[in-house]
Amino acid sequence: MISQQTSELLTQINSYCETNKTEANFPVRNPATGEEITVVPECTADITRAFIKRAKAAQPDWAALTAQQRANILKKWHALILQNQDALGELLTLEQGKPIAEAKGEIGFGASFIEWFAEEGKRAYGDIVPPNMPDKRLLVIKQPIGVVGAITPWNFPNAMITRKVAPALAAGCSIILKPSEDTPLSAIALRILASEAGIPEDIFQIVTSSHGAEIGEVLTSHEDIRKISFTGSTQVGKLLMRQSADTLKKLSLELGGNAPFIVFNDADIDGAVSAAMISKFRNSGQTCVCANRILVQSGVYETFVEKFKSAIAKLQIGNGLSTETSLGPVINQKAFEKVSRLIKDAEDKGAEVTRLHTSLPEGNFIAPTMISNVTNEMDISSEEIFGPVAPIFSFETEEEAITIANSTQYGLASYFWTKDLARAWRVSEKLETGMVGLNQGLISSEAAPFGGIKESGMGREGSKYGLDDYLEIKYISMGGIA
Ligand SMILES: NC(=O)c1ccc[n+]([C@@H]2O[C@H](COP(=O)([O-])OP(=O)(O)OC[C@H]3O[C@@H](n4cnc5c(N)ncnc54)[C@H](O)[C@@H]3O)[C@@H](O)[C@H]2O)c1
Ligand SMILES: O=C[C@H](O)CS(=O)(=O)O
Numbered sequence: 001m002i003s004q005q006t007s008e009l010l011t012q013i014n015s016y017c018e019t020n021k022t023e024a025n026f027p028v029r030n031p032a033t034g035e036e037i038t039v040v041p042e043c044t045a046d047i048t049r050a051f052i053k054r055a056k057a058a059q060p061d062w063a064a065l066t067a068q069q070r071a072n073i074l075k076k077w078h079a080l081i082l083q084n085q086d087a088l089g090e091l092l093t094l095e096q097g098k099p100i101a102e103a104k105g106e107i108g109f110g111a112s113f114i115e116w117f118a119e120e121g122k123r124a125y126g127d128i129v130p131p132n133m134p135d136k137r138l139l140v141i142k143q144p145i146g147v148v149g150a151i152t153p154w155n156f157p158n159a160m161i162t163r164k165v166a167p168a169l170a171a172g173c174s175i176i177l178k179p180s181e182d183t184p185l186s187a188i189a190l191r192i193l194a195s196e197a198g199i200p201e202d203i204f205q206i207v208t209s210s211h212g213a214e215i216g217e218v219l220t221s222h223e224d225i226r227k228i229s230f231t232g233s234t235q236v237g238k239l240l241m242r243q244s245a246d247t248l249k250k251l252s253l254e255l256g257g258n259a260p261f262i263v264f265n266d267a268d269i270d271g272a273v274s275a276a277m278i279s280k281f282r283n284s285g286q287t288c289v290c291a292n293r294i295l296v297q298s299g300v301y302e303t304f305v306e307k308f309k310s311a312i313a314k315l316q317i318g319n320g321l322s323t324e325t326s327l328g329p330v331i332n333q334k335a336f337e338k339v340s341r342l343i344k345d346a347e348d349k350g351a352e353v354t355r356l357h358t359s360l361p362e363g364n365f366i367a368p369t370m371i372s373n374v375t376n377e378m379d380i381s382s383e384e385i386f387g388p389v390a391p392i393f394s395f396e397t398e399e400e401a402i403t404i405a406n407s408t409q410y411g412l413a414s415y416f417w418t419k420d421l422a423r424a425w426r427v428s429e430k431l432e433t434g435m436v437g438l439n440q441g442l443i444s445s446e447a448a449p450f451g452g453i454k455e456s457g458m459g460r461e462g463s464k465y466g467l468d469d470y471l472e473i474k475y476i477s478m479g480g481i482a
Helices: 004-019 045-064 067-083 085-096 100-123 159-171 185-197 212-221 234-247 269-285 298-313 333-348 398-406 421-430 466-470
Strands: 025-029 036-041 127-129 137-144 147-151 174-178 204-206 225-231 250-254 259-263 291-297 352-355 369-372 389-395 413-417 435-438 471-478
Touching: 004 036, 004 085, 004 185, 036 185, 045 137, 045 147, 045 174, 045 204, 045 212, 067 085, 067 100, 067 159, 067 185, 085 100, 085 185, 100 159, 100 466, 147 159, 147 212, 159 174, 159 185, 159 225, 159 466, 174 212, 185 204, 212 225, 212 234, 225 234, 225 466, 234 250, 259 269, 259 398, 269 291, 269 298, 269 389, 269 413, 291 298, 291 398, 298 369, 298 389, 333 352, 333 369, 333 389, 389 398, 398 421, 421 435, 466 471
Parallel strands: 147 174, 147 225, 174 204, 225 250, 259 291, 259 413, 291 389, 369 389, 413 435
Antiparallel strands: 025 036, 127 137, 137 471, 352 369
């Protein structure tokens, strides 16, 4: 089912793994079929420490390049990724399961961060500050933070990596990446193309491991790692923060979400339904910014539910490599069991569960499900679902909607639909999230600051703010200038 170009890419990956082989390895499986795609090196703590040593030694020469020289190399990497977009997309679907169109879209989205930060790296401006004494000159410069440890999740195996590696390299840092054990192939493919672009081996190294905790312990405790950039669950993010305290590392944490999707009586209902479908079911509901709770004002509740159900019924469940598929599998058995548990808990506590697909492929496939009559006693009303399940709540007033929306420890994304300008401002300002989607369901862009508040994390990725997470500010006071 895969193209010749993808087969060739897999051959290159296997060659990379042979060159970097270790005493042990671990399998990478296709979540749609369970079949083993290949095996990758099982890197150890000692290997990670050796990578850190090499990254520290190589970083000064990389930082000594001009921002334009680094930009030129990053732009070559960007071009190579786009030239290989179809094969990288198929590879991504093979190991992660998302529909091929989404996978190819992710490759383009991931590449956009490289193009963006190739340019942003040239704008790491400092300051000349008016002196407080006539014989002084006060200067501020920005310098790369040094060696970065990065840990990324499986749900966006390409874009979550470039969203960290691009600003790190543009800033003049070196980076050691530990991708998810479920999706390491996309990371290796990026490293292969990085070599072709001229990114030195020791500037961007990949630790493939099925023992995330062991590698995380090394990265968070090693004195030569000056920053940890993590994308993943809030639980692991908190652990990494604790582990980083002894060496006082800078942290970027992109963590879990529990996005409310609010539909007011004056909303464009068809637009809201279409946006809710994208926000809820993209990547089979496995994105950090998925609509996790759909709140519909009572005046339009019945209309919205009927239209939403009709849209769900049109989803095509299957292997992501088929262009017919609009909903793939969840990543693994553990995810399947978690989402199934949430559905059963809601049903046992009196929820109305609507499943509109009677037959499913074998394996970790979950039917897109709408759940109504949801109460706060149900786990699904507070947990991050990370699956194709849509709990629907009804509300009466704007204040009630905002109270429900904010009643979570998460604060990543939120969405709401209204044509009322005053309400647009009121609600945008009152929602406790780092990002708000007004009359839309897709908000991510390389040009905008992506990140959360509360227990959804700290720092921002993308935008003019994203480079700062990989820079240190230095103040230079020059005296004796008579
Ligand atoms: N905010 C964002 O930008 C964003 C983006 C994608 C995913 N996420 C979140 O990630 C979660 C789903 O991804 P996941 O299941 O891969 O999350 P996860 O936290 O289980 O794993 C993420 C990464 O951390 C590693 N890891 C796991 N335990 C570790 C430990 N003890 N020490 C060090 N590393 C460890 C994993 O191997 C993986 O590489 C969801 O909560 C989702 O909301 C957030
Ligand atoms: O899952 C988290 C991703 O950041 C979602 S998106 O690709 O940025 O929309």
